[in-house]
Amino acid sequence: MLHFTQAEMLDEFANLSSDAKRPRIVKRGIDEVSEKIEEDEIQNIDHLCFVIHGIGEGCDIKFRPLVDCVDDFRNIGSSIIESHLKNHIEEKKLNGRVEFLPISWHEELHEQTGVDERLKPLTLSSIPKLRQFSNSTILDVLFYTSPIYCQTIISKVGNELNRLVRIFLKKNPYFKGTVSLIGHSLGSLIVYDLLSHQADEEDLKEEIKVQKQKSTENLQDLLNRLNLIEFKSLFDKEKITIESLRLLNENDLTSIGLPLGPRKIIMDEIKNSMFRSDKEEIQNKIKKNLKRMNTEKSLTELEANCNFGTAGTGQLLIKYPKLEFKVANFFALGSPIGMFLTVRGQEQVGIDYKLPTCDSFFNIFHPFDPISYRFEPLVNPDVILKPVLMPHHKGRKRMHLVETDRDPSAKLN
Template sequence: PPRPPPAAAEPPEPEPGGRYEAVVPHWFYCKVTETRERWVPFSVQDSERLEAAHGAGKEQDGVVVPTSGGRYDVHLRARQRVAVYWEEEAAQVRRCTWFYKGDKDNKFIPYSEAFSEELEEAYMIAVTLGEWKKKLESPNREVIILHNPKLMVHYHPVASSDDWVSTPTEQGRPRTVKRGVENIAVEIPHGEPQQIDHLVFVVHGIGPACDIRFRSIVQCVNDFRNVSLSMLQAHFKKAQEQQQVGRVEFLPVNWHSSLHSTGVDVDLERITLPSINRLRHFINDTILDVFFYNSSTYCQTIVDTVASEMNRLHRLFLQRNPEFTGGVSIAGHSLGSLILFDLLTNQKADPEEEEHCAQGSRTTSGMGGIEEVKEILKKLELSEYCDVFEKEKMDRQALFLCTEKNLKEMGIPLGPRMKILHYISRKTEMK
């Protein structure tokens, strides 16, 4: 007679009375791209700040924690991540301790905070009492079974028209459940240096997309920043650890959306032919920006938008980084470089600034004249009299107006006087 199939091996049960250690939470935010959700971990530094603010007290209504180098604020009570310098849809934030593997890309997805607390409580009881094979049901009627600390599974419910509770064998393929972020495969950055040495404004070119992958200016500038951080880590790691150098902050300057929010798109739509629809709308969004900039009507709008946006970003940056003393640079791509060129060459300086520059120029000119006289005295081997000429504020022009009487009154002896007068006479004859 045929033998019955061997029974499936049960997972080994741990001994009762195990030691329970609380799980270490990590904070994540939900990034939505093309209706697809992806949970991204905050850096180690940001997660620690969020956890510290979370544990500081129950009153979290007005608690805002800056993250991602100060470019995003997390509103702790609302659990939202909000962009500071540009417009972006707020992202959901979650304090994560338990995860299950998704069905599409095998990425781990965090459970809700409330259900994670239930799982943690069940896990604590199971570890403490040694009573495993605990079964929990989530609010979505999903079943989670805790077999042992290393084997925990998640079953999705089967769609049915009745209310009968299905057993795990009827619920399809189980999914892995993990406790703690250290047990899932995810790369968590350490965080960005707090010190900022330089600020760069990046102005985009034609159209809303900035590269062949049709990414926005914000995404492209993020790449600039990431490359800069990786170069710091690769070439200036020791100096960075000793806090001798900081990082470079890149901020995007968006003018396209402001231009196309003036109602120009409505006018374009009225005169756009229905044929080759996608191509015509692509041209309206991109190539026509060049013609807009060449028109007297919209050129000033674009320039004013870029200037006001950079000033707004700079003011906001200084408010959030009051200790910043570094330099500011601007970078432009395609049409953006032309906009910046026109902006820099045609801007008018403040009257007080012009006066300050003029005074500096006069001071520099005067100092240059004194240095030139010192060089002449060195050539004549009369360096010991440099202090005398500097005290009398003698520049090159004053030197060539000197007479023997003037030099004598300055206390210059006869020999040096003759050398200086001969030099002046020879130079005058050459002219």
């Protein structure tokens, strides 16, 4: 039995309203469900892969959701194990399979932030389907360049990865395998930025050292430095500390009886303190990047291109979640990472480049993919290497190679 949405529930853009529900399908029996259950599937898991999607909700040429595409990953992976590693299974050399889990951030960006509702009155009513596609797909790239929405995307991906790993380990307490991340298109850039800002042991020691230095000044020291020690009793009465002082606004200071002059001095100090904190954080990130970039630019030159402040622009002020697990491999599929790094002003990453907490990085692309870019010239621009051709799992030629063989002139182009 099918129940379809009524036509009057469509808005002026021919989209379903937020109150409309998808058609419900009710069937008798479980015949179709039982056919989908894989009886011979290996239960043990020795490798866990998370798949992060790119722009838009549709993740392939059929515009299927990420969950369906990840199901294909899982099914094809199982079939490859059965066809290529059958002897290993029979000899008990292979005791586990690869599990694929989806990580979706599109809903968090477009529905939870309310950005779609704010864009709707701004969007022209002509060519509605194309404009809807643009708002929900192409604009994701622009959203990622915004510090506000970039933070939403990065936080969603990082927190969801940690949450699913915790659930997975709870259900598989004896898991001893490795974890890999797969990013497609913009998703690969999200994963790259997330992994690039993971702190190794050396960075963690430096951060702890900086935090200890910051925590040495107390409220009395601050008031002494500002020549406002005579007003300390007002702060003591309200149990205000150096940490809580930074959370106060001018109305709060007025309510405790602080005169206008001292109020302005303290508010200016809070503002400057936030400015200095942001600047120090950016400088530390730039110094780390200088080591990886192997660039001739100095810290001063790079600082000149940065906007400091509590609401600056770009990637430098993003708070990146710390991953609670070790990443063994990062697979970038159809990735624009090289292009984005170039646009950000990064000329090269250096021969000794390595992601801080990830051992292996694979840039996988189709030669006809317009979104894909090479990464190797950023490592060493003087070395020009042909990309390695990945063999098809069924042993046949790739489609573009078949077409090239049919048309000899294509080889020249």
